[in-house]
Amino acid sequence: MSELCDHNKPELQATVGEGSNPAKHWFVYLIRTQQGVLYTGISTDPARRLRQHQGEIVGGAKALRGKGPLQLVWQYQAPNRSIASQWEFQLKKLPKKAKEQLVSLLWQPEFLQGIQQKSYSDK
Template identity: 70%
Template structure:
């Protein structure tokens, strides 16, 4: 059985804010956050249009969760640097 890959992702709001999350399908998550599908984060409601600006494959959910926590601790400038390096 092949494990489903997890992704760390960042979404940019219309005002330039960055939202960080994890998912097995970042494109589907973006559609949820944009309101096209059910299940988007309340924090992103009314902040569109949203754009997926970063994604990184992770080995498993635990690794993705740890990376998400670490990324959320970074400054916006450090997050922007990571986006530009992708």
């Protein structure tokens, strides 16, 4: 299972990503709405993205408008944007029960196993 880290204390190693900035990290993340729905997305900065989704700054997803308060409950670093997008697609296909197990760190999908990146979980 992955190591836990506080998203406010960046302890992640730089990874080579796609594009011109080799230090740019990509993450797949889950956000929980007030109704308990889990929203899946990708970002280089999940904390900033949460602020966007909450309407604090411009750029949030329409699907999350009016669904707050929102909570970032899980994130996982991907080697690059392409893989983060692939993981996002795969996570979106999972049933809610599987996503809840992922958030609880009771389960990890095969496509994430063996990846030695750090994750964050906050219930």
